[in-house]
Amino acid sequence: METTFPELFWASKQGLIDVQKLGDVPFSLDQIRDRMLITEAFYRFATGHDENRVDVVVSCMTDDVSFEFSKGSAAPFDELHGRAALEARLTKGIPLMYGQRRHCMTNVLIESLTESTATAYAYGIVSRAAVGLVLQATVMYLGELRKEPDGFWRFSRFFIGMDEYTDDGAEGIPESR
DSSP states (O other), rough: OOOOOOOOTHHHHTTSSOOTTTTSSOOOOOGGGHHHHHHHHHHHHHHHHHTTTTHHHHHHHEEEEEEEEEEESSSSEEEESHHHHHHHHHHHHGGGOOOOEEEEEEEEEEEOSSSSEEEEEEEEEEEEEESEEEEEEEEEEEEEEEOOTTTTTEEEEEEEEEEEETTTOTTTTTTOO
């Protein structure tokens, strides 16, 4: 059998994703609002990124966020610490990207939820339109979130695990090592 990159099921094999069986994650009706706000944090990040709204993206993060990038691995090749560092990187990088990106966030699963913390996963497909249409990347996201005093859930850790991406026109994406 031919070896491929990334390794099949890399995110679960390397401990990033541990999806529970339906019914194994505790759920109550009073969590519905929190679950919707957590899902919205993923969507707001994606749309803010696509529209070069760095202010929107960073509004989804805690002040002390750990923002990590990887390619087919649980080990990040780049990490940013703190909202200010993320804002500086995105302010510089997003305008350099070639073409219009559209992050399509899917499969949002909330695997743990307390009154103040949560762990959630999502998948993403990123298309790029620029003299044609290409699939830019397939991505898994791991979010560790905290409910802040204003009632909104923000990412205290945001892990972007790209399965693969086309680096043609990817000026704003950090280079993998």
